[in-house]
Amino acid sequence: MLVMVRYIDGNYDMVVAHRLEGLIKAGKILEFRRxxxxxxIGRDSTRGPETDYEGEERRKGTSSDHPTY
Incomplete structure (x- = not known):
């Protein structure tokens, strides 16, 4: 998926979505279209808050269920 971004210098571009986080961390973009x-960037939330889940593990196939040989 392509995402429109506006760089710090004011130029616009379309980038593949998986590159967006790297561009944000590098400080290369001013904003992106959603x-x-x-x-x-710096004003609007770009990701939800990261929290550690403290509930019971409910996913199937955890590594403890299937020993590796």
């Missing part, structure tokens, strides 16, 4: 409008 479904509900432009997200401004």
């Amino acid at each position: 479904g509900n409008g432009w997200a401004r």
Whole structure:
């Protein structure tokens, strides 16, 4: 998927979505387009809050269920 970005210098470009986080971390983009409008780096939330899950493990096939040989 392509995402429209606006670089710090004001130029616009389309980048593949998996490169977006790297561009944000490198400080190369000012904002990017998402479904509900432009997200401004440093002003708008770009990711939900990262929290550690403290509940019971419910996923199937955890490594403890299947020993490796």
